[in-house]
Amino acid sequence: MEHSPKALFFDVFGTLVDWRTSIARETESILKPLGHSLDWLEFADAWRGEYQPAMEEIRSGRLPFCRLDVLHRHNLERILPRFGVPRLSEETLRNLNLAWHRLDAWPDVPPGMAALKRKFWLAPVSNGNISLMVDLARRNTIPWDAILGSEIAGDFKPKPRVYLSACEAFGLAPGECMMVAAHSNDLAHAASNGLRTGHIARPNEHGPGMGETAPKVPVDVAASSLEDLARKLGA
């Protein structure tokens, strides 16, 4: 790259946190004591499977913007009957929904972020809402400078507004910002809005061997971890 970016924007679900095994663990810890026995990983996949269709209702303008916590709750109530789980108490539903606030980061994230913080402004540009991002950051020691992304933009990725509002909030041109993600689709949209791009390999996001090991689109940097990204960006 000609010169270094000033800010790094991060996708969160899949790129920084292992949502699949975390959701499986959290749902098991809540539902098993209530006597339910499901395939917990399959349940996690089903819940996540409702994610894009739910956001598409908003991206398309058919529904007004709402926080991802609200969509997660809606999606949870859609899939529970499919797994034969009958009516749960409001308290249990609320606690289950907060499973998304208790996801664990991949092991390279805390040391990688600490290194990157010394050289770059850091913010999530995620479809998650602000309070969800704060819970994940506190749990996983992620030193964000600000929380940007969908709740600031009032829309969901990959709508251009989400990437561009993040650059504007930092007072930077898109070319001074790098989107970092384990998803080529996210990076392709960031690049088409003028941002630089960094790919992180997450080969096990959707299960063993079921994630992107390399970018499927041209990127500025491809890294095997955040620590590798820090090295490659001279941080």
Next chain:
Amino acid sequence: MEHSPKALFFDVFGTLVDWRTSIARETESILKPLGHSLDWLEFADAWRGEYQPAMEEIRSGRLPFCRLDVLHRHNLERILPRFGVPRLSEETLRNLNLAWHRLDAWPDVPPGMAALKRKFWLAPVSNGNISLMVDLARRNTIPWDAILGSEIAGDFKPKPRVYLSACEAFGLAPGECMMVAAHSNDLAHAASNGLRTGHIARPNEHGPGMGETAPKVPVDVAASSLEDLARKLGA
């Protein structure tokens, strides 16, 4: 208080940072080498004096929302002729305007924030824009969980939307949030929107002996410093 708040929201200019002596120092360091000799503290007071009238144009709906950086620049160009400073280069004007990004915190702020961080979610609810808040946080080691306030709300304090949008972003009821400020006016508006209130004495904000030593309105906690506030809130 019946039970502890979950989040603390902070006013920044005056409450956390000493804008007056910092602006005087920064403007002197830029304008003196160019041959200008002003009363630098008076210049700081004049620049700050344009702050409320400029925001009032937006709060009243006469002008659309814009970031505080933009208002500061506008205000700077209004006052320079008053001090007999002729046309400056674009580079000098831009650098002068960034003086607001180089303000120093009062000495109790870094240790007080570190203590408060262990027990509370922390965010600025300031009229400053996000990039300005990030620069001040990095300079003064303030560990924000998120940057809330005017740029999120699209309006300026003391409009209710600014306080309420901050509570919403954290997914909290107003009564679970405490506004912390050295200005009774800010606290009165926060309280009227249902937030709790914490007053910090800043007796020298506007010069020696020219600041609030005690709240002029009823508050939940009155403290002499952030370290004192941390003690009083059991952090």
